[in-house]
Amino acid sequence: MFTININQECGCFKRSEFENNKSFASKDDALLQAQLMVRHMNTNFCQKHEFKLSENGDQFSIATSSRPQTSGGCCGGGHCS
Numbered sequence: 001m002f003t004i005n006i007n008q009e010c011g012c013f014k015r016s017e018f019e020n021n022k023s024f025a026s027k028d029d030a031l032l033q034a035q036l037m038v039r040h041m042n043t044n045f046c047q048k049h050e051f052k053l054s055e056n057g058d059q060f061s062i063a064t065s066s067r068p069q070t071s072g073g074c075c076g077g078g079h080c081s
Helices: 011-015 027-044
Strands: 002-006 022-024 049-056 059-066
Touching: 002 027, 022 027, 027 049, 027 059
Parallel strands: 002 059
Antiparallel strands: 002 022, 049 059
């Protein structure tokens, strides 16, 4: 079994339809789903965090880190300009 693990569930993740520690029989299926999740999370979540995928054996981990603060009081959501 291949598992996708989110190291820190932010509020956006908790409100999403994604599941933490979801398992797949196929490595290809797990990798594809993990890549789709990371792309969606980096594009559609609130932009407070950045998500990066790594692989360790049968585990695909998505790390959550804070995005750098932008200047001018903008939250970085792309709607201020």
